[in-house]
Amino acid sequence: MLTDQQVAELRSHFPILRKKTYLYSCSQGALSDAVESGMREYADSWRTASDPWGEWMGVYEGLRAEFARFINASPDEVAIVNTASAGINAIASALSFDKRNKVVMGEYEFPTMGQIWLAQQARGASVEFVDGTDNAIATDSYARTIDERTSIVPVTQVSFVNGFRSDVAGIVRLARAQGALVFLDGYQDCGTRPIDVKALEVDFFVTGTLKYLLSAAGVAFLYVRRELVETLQPTMTSWFSQRDVFSFNTKRLDPAPSARRFETGTPPVPNLFMARPALQLLMNVGMENVAAQIAGLARAFQSGARELGIASKTPPDSCGPLVVLLAKDSTAIVERLATHGIMVSARHDGVRCAFHVYNTLDDVGAALDALKQNLDLMVRC
Numbered sequence: 001m002l003t004d005q006q007v008a009e010l011r012s013h014f015p016i017l018r019k020k021t022y023l024y025s026c027s028q029g030a031l032s033d034a035v036e037s038g039m040r041e042y043a044d045s046w047r048t049a050s051d052p053w054g055e056w057m058g059v060y061e062g063l064r065a066e067f068a069r070f071i072n073a074s075p076d077e078v079a080i081v082n083t084a085s086a087g088i089n090a091i092a093s094a095l096s097f098d099k100r101n102k103v104v105m106g107e108y109e110f111p112t113m114g115q116i117w118l119a120q121q122a123r124g125a126s127v128e129f130v131d132g133t134d135n136a137i138a139t140d141s142y143a144r145t146i147d148e149r150t151s152i153v154p155v156t157q158v159s160f161v162n163g164f165r166s167d168v169a170g171i172v173r174l175a176r177a178q179g180a181l182v183f184l185d186g187y188q189d190c191g192t193r194p195i196d197v198k199a200l201e202v203d204f205f206v207t208g209t210l211k212y213l214l215s216a217a218g219v220a221f222l223y224v225r226r227e228l229v230e231t232l233q234p235t236m237t238s239w240f241s242q243r244d245v246f247s248f249n250t251k252r253l254d255p256a257p258s259a260r261r262f263e264t265g266t267p268p269v270p271n272l273f274m275a276r277p278a279l280q281l282l283m284n285v286g287m288e289n290v291a292a293q294i295a296g297l298a299r300a301f302q303s304g305a306r307e308l309g310i311a312s313k314t315p316p317d318s319c320g321p322l323v324v325l326l327a328k329d330s331t332a333i334v335e336r337l338a339t340h341g342i343m344v345s346a347r348h349d350g351v352r353c354a355f356h357v358y359n360t361l362d363d364v365g366a367a368l369d370a371l372k373q374n375l376d377l378m379v380r381c
Contacts (some may be wrong), residue, residue, distance in 0.1 A: 002289050002357070010285065011358050021366045024343040026160065026188060026322050026354035029214035034277040042273035056269045063276045067221050070279060071205065072196040076258035077229065079222040082268055084187055086236075087206040087222030088116045088154075090262040091183065094232035097124035100151035100180070106130045106137045106166065108159035113185055117154060125151070135162040135313045139170040150180040152203075158188040161347050163314035163322035165189075172201050181228075187211060191282060192321040192356065193291035197223050209271070212321060212356060215278040218271035224259045238264040282357075290357040295319040297355040297364055304368040311381035313350050324350040325371075326379035333377040340370040349379075 002010075011017050014030045022030050049055045060080065068075045081087045103117045107129050117127050126149075130141045146153060153175045155166050168184060175182045183204040186195065191212030197205050207213070208220035224232070233255065239245060240263045243254045255261035282290060298320030305312055311326040327333045330346035337344055337351075344367075345352045353367060371378065 001292050002285070007293070007358070007360060011360075013281070014358050017358060019341065021340075021342040021363045023353045023355065023359065023363065023367060024345055025212055025214075025356045026352050027345045028210055029191075029212060029278075029356065030358060032214060032278065032281060034281045035215055035274045038274040038277045039270070042270045045273075056272070059269075059272050059276060060267055063219075063272050063279070066276065066279055066283075070195070070283065071190075071221075071223060072198050073223050074226065076260075077223055077226050079224065079259040079262040080267055080272075081220045081222055081263055082218055084185070084206045084208050084220045085112050085116065086264065087220055087262065088113060088183070088185075090222065090234045090236050090264075091204055091224070091232070092116050092120050093236045094234040094262075095120075095151060097126075097151060100149055101126050102147070102150040103127045103152055103154070104130065104142065104145050104150050104180075105154040106142075106156065106159075107132050108135075108137065108161055108164055109154060109156050110160050110185065110187065113154050113156070117152075132164070136164050136315060137166070139167045139174070142171050143174050146174050146178050146180060148178055150175070150178055152181040152183055154183040154185065156188065157184055157186045157190075158322055160188050160322075160352075161313075161324070162350060163318055163320075163324045163352075165315075165318060168200055168202070176201070188322060191290075192294050194287040197225075203228060209275045209278065213275070213278055214281065214356075215275040216271055218268040219275045222259065222262055224262060229259055229261070230257055232261075234262055236264060237261070240265060240267065285357055291319075293357045293359075294321045294355045297359050297361065298323055300361060301353060301355070301364045301367065304364065305371070306381070308368065308372055308375065308378075309380045310371065310375070311379045321355050323353045323355070325353065327351045328377050328379060333371075333374055336374045336377065337367070337370050340366070340373075342367055342370050351378075 013032045064078050065075045068078045101124050158165050172182050181203040184202040186207040190207035203225045205223035209215035210217040241261050243256045313324040330351050334346045
């Protein structure tokens with residue numbers, strides 16, 4: 001558990017926190033001086049290096065190795081892609097829907113996940129959505145849908161729309177019993193608590209850097225379980241997917257034997273320089289410390305919202321990072337809170353308040369005070 005002094009020192013590295021109450025990490029993490037240093041390091045390298053691409057490939061592979069350690073994987077199981085969409089598409093393009101054609105997912109997935117698998121219907125996929133009740137999806141609902149025809153089960157770790165946390169372990173067990181694959185989307189959770197893809201026993205995992213991993217858009221990571229890597233041949237490919245990137249052989253397709261086969265073109269080099277120090281910052285803080293800080297803040301905020309009589313879309317026992325409150329006009333309340341210097345975001349009828357390790361109980365109090373002044377825009381419970 002971090003001390004108040006440690007949190008204060010950490011906050012000093014995020015200049016925006018001097019002026020704003022930043023509860024916006026579900027859309028974009030706060031900018032740190034570590035990431036700004038990464039920007040400058042890239043510019044210096046571009047300007048001064050005698051062999052920029054040689055240096056940049058070192059950063060590229062260094063980031064792969066560090067993220068692999070972050071999720072308890074090996075580097076050859078990690079692909080660096082530009083977006084989570086690119087990672088999901090790479091796997092979707094590599095699957096056949098001849099014998100097993102069913103894709104099962106919950107209704108609270110991010111639109112990207114639904115849209116990519118719906119696009120596979122043209123290739124024979126049959127997509128079935130598991131309905132939720134009261135902003136939650138019971139594991140039994142998956143049990144009634146996953147069967148011997150199921151190819152893959154995409155599942156969100158934390159839903160972007162309501163903060164609901166999926167029963168990943170339970171869903172994995174159901175999928176395994178039917179011989180189906182599991183694709184975990186960790187974008188709304190990765191960076192807020194320790195993650196071990198081996199312990200979770202998922203086949204695929206995707207996340208990106210612009211939210212709780214505290215960097216910019218343009219870098220995402222795809223984990224593919226080692227036993228599956230060489231059994232999958234994506235039809236989305238390019239030169240960085242090849243065994244020898246710099247062979248420049250136009251007439252030969254020779255995919256890398258590692259997860260790099262799921263990458264495509266030139267990596268976003270400036271973003272690599274920003275992503276690496278952000279990841280190192282989190283690892284230096286310690287992910288157990290990050291998780292404990294977020295859980296305490298999320299529970300305090302939920303308790304305060306209940307005392308104000310505000311209805312919540314997020315389960316009351318949630319440990320964060322995302323708490324979503326019901327609003328009569330979510331866009332209007334986001335604008336009102338902004339006048340108080342409080343940054344939150346809206347999705348549908350929900351106001352999303354996202355907590356990270358740099359937030360404090362003072363932030364919780366400021367948000368609750370502002371909501372109290374604007375109860376006319378909130379749905380009461």
